[in-house]
Amino acid sequence: MAMVLACHRELRALFDLAGLDLKGLIASWRELGRIAGPAALTSVFTPIALGLLTRIIADHGHPAVAGYGVGSRIEAISQIVVLALSMTLSPLVSQNAGAGQHDRVRRAIFGCFVFVLAWQLLVWGALQGLAPWLVAGYAETDAVAGVLRSFLWWVPLGLGAQGVVILAVSSLNALHRPALSMRLSVVRLFVLTVPLAWMGGRLAGSSGVFAGLLAANLLVGLLAWWQIRRQLSPRAA
Numbered sequence: 332m333a334m335v336l337a338c339h340r341e342l343r344a345l346f347d348l349a350g351l352d353l354k355g356l357i358a359s360w361r362e363l364g365r366i367a368g369p370a371a372l373t374s375v376f377t378p379i380a381l382g383l384l385t386r387i388i389a390d391h392g393h394p395a396v397a398g399y400g401v402g403s404r405i406e407a408i409s410q411i412v413v414l415a416l417s418m419t420l421s422p423l424v425s426q427n428a429g430a431g432q433h434d435r436v437r438r439a440i441f442g443c444f445v446f447v448l449a450w451q452l453l454v455w456g457a458l459q460g461l462a463p464w465l466v467a468g469y470a471e472t473d474a475v476a477g478v479l480r481s482f483l484w485w486v487p488l489g490l491g492a493q494g495v496v497i498l499a500v501s502s503l504n505a506l507h508r509p510a511l512s513m514r515l516s517v518v519r520l521f522v523l524t525v526p527l528a529w530m531g532g533r534l535a536g537s538s539g540v541f542a543g544l545l546a547a548n549l550l551v552g553l554l555a556w557w558q559i560r561r562q563l564s565p566r567a568a
Contacts, residue, residue: 369509373500373516380520387529388540395537398478401469402486409454409487413447413494417501425505437563440502444495444556451491458487478537485541492552499555506562515555523547 388399420443427435458465462483470476496519503512524547531543 366504366507366509369513370504373513376516376520380525383525384528384540384544387525387532388537391532391537391540392474394472394474395478395540397475398470398482398537399540401475401479402482405458405465405483406486406490409451409458409490410494410497412450413490413497416443416447416494417497420498421501421505424502428506433563433565436506440498440559440563443498444559447494447498448491451487451494454490455487458483481538482541485538485545489545489548489552492548495552496548496555499559502559503562508562511558511562515551515558518554519547519551523551 385396385399388395420439423439424436427433427439462480465483466476466479470479496515500512500516503509503515524544527543527547528540529543531539531541531546533539535542
């Protein structure tokens with residue numbers, strides 16, 4: 332079937348390379364790489380930061396690692412809506428920015444910011460209600476249960492701000508600001524998240540690590556909001 336379709340005359344015409352402008356193709360690839368390169372590099376930073384966080388939490392014993400492992404999976408599920416929204420926001424921002432509809436871009440991005448903050452606050456409330464069942468279902472010891480309860484209290488409270496960062500990074504890429512997007516991610520991961528988690532762990536154990544993650548998300552969320560506001564100001568547009 333694939334061979335038949337590939338040999339079909341109309342489809343073959345779509346892949347006709349006659350008259351292809353090589354210089355134009357290279358220029359397009361260069362422009363694509365200018366955006367895709369920093370975005371790909373940012374994706375490499377994330378697992379490195381997660382590895383460092385795991386190392387930090389490991390200093391507090393096996394129960395801390397177990398509780399953090401369960402909590403991080405609950406955290407991932409809690410962000411499904413934000414991740415889906417970031418994938419749909421990016422083309423909307425890109426298309427409207429290209430058409431000069433800057434007011435529409437502002438309304439879309441900041442509307443998504445407000446929605447994400449409200450949504451994740453509802454998710455946090457739901458997790459507090461479900462916490463007894465989640466802890467009972469996933470924690471085999473009292474030590475793990477204590478760590479998981481602490482995680483569910485501190486970390487999801489900052490997921491709204493983290494969602495703002497995710498949307499801001501996606502929007503900056505769509506606005507052809509890949510370097511700024513990468514810098515924001517580096518600040519989030521290596522300037523705030525890892526150092527504050529380490530500092531919190533030294534001061535208050537595993538609960539301090541989770542409080543550090545919350546503080547980092549809140550701070551970088553404010554930074555992302557300010558950066559998007561600055562990029563979308565009438566003067567910048």
